[in-house]
Amino acid sequence: MIRLHRVRTAVLPAYCLPDRLAREQELIDMALKEAGKSDPKYTFNEKFWSAAKEQLAQESHGKCAYCEAPTSTVAYGDVEHFRPKSRYWWLAYCYDNYLYSCQICNQRHKRDKFPIGAAKWAGPDPATAVAGALAIDPLVDDTTFQQFLQDSTIEQPLLPNPYYADPELYFVWQADDVVREVVVQPNLAHAHATQVYQAVQECLDLNRKELRELRYQMYEWVSVVKLASRSPQIDALTATRCAAQLARATADQAPFAGMARYFAATL
Structure with a gap:
C-alpha cells in the first residue's frame, strides 16, 4: 500500500x-x-x-x-x-x-x-x-x-485509508531467497503498527501466496540493481542507468512500489 x-x-x-x-x-x-x-x-x-x-x-x-x-x-x-x-x-x-x-x-x-x-x-x-x-x-x-x-476517525479505524494516511509507515518487508518470496510485517518502530498489520491481514491477507511470489520478482530486480550500483568498477553511464532503474521501480506507478522503496532504502 x-x-x-x-x-x-x-x-x-x-x-x-x-x-x-x-x-x-x-x-x-x-x-x-x-x-x-x-x-x-x-x-x-x-x-x-x-x-x-x-x-x-x-x-x-x-x-x-x-x-x-x-x-x-x-x-x-x-x-x-x-x-x-x-x-x-x-x-x-x-x-x-x-x-x-x-x-x-x-x-x-x-x-x-x-x-x-x-x-x-x-x-x-x-x-x-x-x-x-x-x-x-x-x-x-x-x-x-x-x-x-x-x-x-472517532471510531478509530484500524485499516489505513491510503487517501488519508501513509500506509508505508506501518510496514516492513522480509525477503526469503530460498522460497523466493517476500512477506509484509509490522514496522515495530511505529506505535500502532501491530494493530494496523493485524487489521490488514484480517481484511486483505496481503501475505497470500501469489502476492509473496510476485513481490519477490520486483525485490530481485531492486536488489540486483542496488548491488550493481555499489560496485566500484561500474562506469558513469552504468551508474546512471542503475539510478534510473531504481527510480522506475520505486515510482508510484510501479507494482509493489511500497515494498520496492523499503528495499531500495535498506539493502
Missing part, C-alpha cells in the same frame, strides 16, 4: 450537489424501511459508483489500492467502499469512501470487514436525515473536509 491522492478537479457532477440529492434520498428511504430490523437488507444502485472507476484506477496507477498488484491490465477491478456500504449505508454514495481495488482483495477477502478500535460510527438517524447532508461533497472547502475526517 502506498499513499494515494484524489484529483478533485476530475470528480464527476453526479457525486456533487445538487446531483447527489436524489441518490441520498433513496438511501434515507431505504434506511427508514429497514430501521429496527436485526438484519437489515440494503439495496444500492451499483451504477452510481461504477462511473467513478476509471478515475479511481488512474489515481491508483492501475494497481489495487490495497495489495498494489497490477489490476487494470488483467481484470476489471472494483470500486471498493472503504467503509462497507452494508454497515455504513449513508456512505454508499460518498465519493470519498471509494477507492480502486482488485476483485481478490475486495470480494474474496475484505467484503464487509472493517476493524475499529472504538465504538462504531453511528451515522445519521434516517428519521431525521436530510438528503444532501449524508456525506461530504467532494468539492467542499477544506474546513468542511477536515470536520469530515475528524468525525470519521
